[in-house]
Amino acid sequence: MDERHRDTTIHRHSEVNTRVIHHGTEEKLGILDTWDSIRKSYLNTAAWVDWLNTWIPKLPYFREEEEQYQTLEETMAVELMMHDNEHGYFAVSKEVRSPRPAYVLHRVGQVVMETENMMVGVIMGWDAGLRAPPEWIKRKKYSDSELERAKDTPHYRIAFSGPDSSSVLIGYIPQYNVKLFQGFQPDIPRFLEHYFSHFDGEKFVMEEWLQEIYPDD
Known part of the structure; x- marks a missing residue:
């Protein structure tokens, strides 16, 4: 993400926060609008989820807003699955990925760029x-041809720096929106220390438990 886009994201976060503190009922629409713009991308941020969980229960809502509120709750539940789930969704499965298909072009630990938002991650x-x-696939609003393409396309679980130093963004991104980004070590929070031991100048080196899942990477 370039600095202008990052500044815009942080500014919108602060702006909505201020409105919630100082106003009454219309603020919720501002939150929903902002969340909607974020969830339409491939990215998910734990910081936004925590922040919304803090504010939304305190905000009043009316009968005509209930359906939208319920949709938001369902969306957040799916987004939280991006971090961990028992179904193996979003590349969290502990199944050993071997042999590694030749059409999977990138490897665990590599630094890559997500080409829609120009964000660099691991x-x-x-x-x-x-x-x-x-539910997640439905929200993507794929056409039939797009869905068929997506089903057969490798998808990567990628960590990006969040809007502040203590947060991390998790993306589940198709291979056609990912490209290798060499010669750069992104500033990622300590969250990654569970997955990688160090950066060797080209890629992050997997911890032993992760290497067992991806032995060919």
Whole structure:
């Protein structure tokens, strides 16, 4: 993400926060609008989820807003699955990825760029094809041809720096929106220390438990 886009994101976060503190009922629409713009991308931020969980229960809502509020709650539940889930969605499965298909072009630990938002991150895992819950796939609003393409496309679980130093963004991104980004070590929070031991100048080196899942990477 370039600095102008990052500044815009942080500014919108602060602006909505201020409105919630100083106003009454219309603020919720501002939060929903902002969340909607974020969830339409491939990215998910734990910082936003925590912040919304803090504010939304305190905000009043009316009957005509209940459906939208319920949709937001469902969306947040799916987004939280991006971090961990028992179904193996979003490349969190502990199944050993070996042999590694030749069409999986990138490897765990490599630094890559997500080409839609121009954000640089680190690959934490991959699926040989789309592996996500139906609710998430439905929200992507794929056409039939796009969905067929996505199903057969490797998807990568990628960690990006969040809007502040203590947060991390998790993306589940198709291979056609990822490219290798060499010669750069992104500033990622300590969250990654569980996955990688160090950066060797080209990639992050996997911890032993992760190497066992991706032995060919």
